[in-house]
Amino acid sequence: MEDVSSRGLHFQLSDSQRNRLRKSRELLREAPGNYHPSAFVNIADPIHVENEATVLKGHGTQVLDGQLLATLSGVVERVDQLVTVKPLRCRYNAETGDVVVGRITEVGTKRWKVDINFRQDVHLMLSAVNLPGGIQRRRTVIDELNMRSLFEENDLISAEVQSVHSDGSVHLHTRSLKYGKLTNGQLVKVPPYLVKRLKQHFHNLKSCAVDMIIGCNGYIWICAAVDSLPSNPEIEKITGDSGAPEMDSCNESISLKVRENICRLANSIRVLSALGFLIYPDTIIDTFDASISKGVAIKDMLGAEFLVMIAEREASRRTKNNYML
Amino acid sequence: MALEFISPEGLRLDGRRPAEIRQLRANLGVIDKADGSATFEMGNTKVIAAVYGPHEVQNRSQQLLDQALVKCEYSMANFSTGDRRRKQKGDRRSVEISLVIRQSMEAAIMTHLLPRTQIDIFVHVLQADGGTRSACINAASLALADAGIPMRDIVASCASGYLNNTPLLDLNYLEDSGGGPDVTIALLPKLDKITLLQMDAKLPLEMFEKVFELGNKGCVAIANYMRNVLLENTKDLAFARGVVKV
Known part of the structure; x- marks a missing residue:
């Protein structure tokens, strides 16, 4: 029996479903x-x-006996004289300015170490975060001792890649109100090559009262929209509008409807990633809407029938209207 | 009386000709959580390999400043052999095979491009029918390619032996336990370099050269199959995603 199951999820397909998927x-x-x-x-x-002689040898190439050979299995890309081979599946390759979602792995002196699916853990310096209160000042020894009150091990954060150094190390920063600790939501991991790079990686889906951060590193955070949560006037008074919100690890209570929306979105992403389709807000919402209009229960979204349906949808969409990304 | 390994018609116990490899089968991306994974089957031998990394070095004292640290672990499922037995991890045989796989993979990986990182290779034998060593190297090689780790060439491995005065390719368990010599070769086919050569018996030099030549041919055939599987996998991934201008 030929295995046509997809990456990430294992589906039991009937013969007809298998044929439809293959088609x-x-x-x-x-x-x-x-x-x-x-x-x-x-x-x-x-x-x-x-x-x-004139060609520039980029990543994924080697020269052997005067012949240019690939060192990866992938797609050749040529930019003027530069020849590179882009692998499809590989770890995230950090680039300055990328929005990423990461997990704190270690709290060190003046820095956190963060896992962002890069080939090493990356650094988030104490000097690259906004302290609560929002005043710009020198980081003191007291701040250093209180680092765990900002981010602890295993906390999830959103951040931006500040710099990629020549020795391969990467530094992040969270010097904006939109970055920081993530709560009230769910993390979905997908292969980084499926994430489309866009101008905007923070999305507010108003219709579902859900916020979504699509990290360039393939970590996607889906959480209840901030304005949908019951607001706490006490906290607002303290933080005001001048500084970063108090990092609070306790989760708010979220209504059932929003929780369902979060799970439905998460499963939409899982299905897209299992099929190897590109992941960006349009495709996620399209899959989300399809599951609702077909009346598919959230748990059945990870079943074979829905998977095949989404594959057929995408195939007909791409073949029909001369579709280019 | 010694077992007759080759019938008068010139066929082996499982119906193959002396210079024939068993049926090959490979699948990529079989483990979700791994960066790269593959199963590889040679006849009834079946192994699964998972590659994690390159990632942060777990034990900082082992970190290498100029190249990647490659680690490999070989294990056998309890149900993989004819008699079910519990083997403890880290017995002499599996330590030796882990080392052999690591060394032959390290020769292919361009470790100098990934300093301060670690690459973990796990291979697990699901069905053992001779030639597990070769199957493990082939599976690990595919899993590394699936993980997008730069390599000089694909490593392909094949065993060959000498029984009943005939060089045989890709021995199965029965032939393996026939008491003859067993030569395992791992080859970088495009570069034409050997990364592994093992033999556990004595063999006259002129015979060895014939057996070695046969094993080499087997490696090339296996490499061609592996390259096809890899290319198809790359195409599948690319066509599903579509062309994106990043």
Whole structure:
């Protein structure tokens, strides 16, 4: 029996479902605007270049006996003279300015270590966070001792990549009110290559009263919208509008409707990631709406029928209207 | 009387010809949580490999400043052999095989590109029918490629032996326990370099060269199969996602 199950989730497909899935995959293969077959290279395959001497050898290439070979299995990209091979599945490659979601792994002296699915843990310096109260000042020894009151081990945070250094280390910062500790929600992990880079990675889905942070590193945070929560006048009075909100690890109580919306969105993302489709707000909401209009229960969204349905939808969408991303 | 390994018609116990490999089967991306994973089957031998990393070095004293730290763990499922037995982790055999797999993979991985990181390779034998060592190397190689770790070349491995005065390719369990020599080779086919060569018996030099040559050919055949699987997998992933301008 041929295995056509997808990454991430294991589905028991009936024969007809398997055929439907295979058919929609074939449609996707023939969809317009796809990669040319010659763009794919395997490890140690030669890459065709016009002039060996003038070409710039980028990531994923090596030179052997004067011949340019790939060191990764992926897609060749050419920018002017630069030739690189982009692998499809790999760890997140940090770039300055990316919005990421991460998990604190260690609290050290003057810095937190954060896991963002990078090839090392990255640093968040004490000097790169906003202290509660919002005043800009020197970080004192007292601040250093109180670091755990800001972020503890295993806390989830959203942050921005501040710099990528030549030795491979990466620094984050949370110097904006939109970054900081994440509460009242759910984390979904997807492969980073599926996340489309956009201008905006913070999304407020007003219709579901849900906020969504699509980290470039493939960590996606879905939480109850801040304005939907019962507001606590006490806290607002203390923090005012001048500074970062008090980092509070206790979760608010969220209404059942919002909790369901969060789970439905999370499962939409899981289905898209299992099928290997691109993940950005349009596709997530499209899948979300499809599940509602078809009356699929949240738990059945991770079932075979819904998976095949979404695959067919995407295949017909891409083949029909000469669709280009 | 010694077992007849080759019938008068020139066929082996399982119906293969002397220079024939068993049926190959490989699947990529079988474990969700791993960065790269693969199953590899050679006839009735089946192994699963998972690669985690490159990630932060767990034990900081082992961190290497100029290259990646590669770790490998080999284990056998209790149900993998004919007689069910509980093997404790870290017996001599599995330690030795872990080392062998690690060394042959390390030769292919471009570790200097990933300083201060760690790559974990876990291989687990699900069904053992001879040639587990080769199957493990092949599975680990596919899993590393799936994880997007830069490699000089794909490592392909195959065993060959010498029984009844005939060089045999890809021994199964019965042939393996036939008492003849067993040569395991791991090859970087494009670079034409050997990363592993093991033999546990004596063999005259002229015979060894024949057996070695046969094993080499087996590796090349396996490598071609692995490359096809990898390319199909890459295409599937790319076509599902569609072209994106980043």
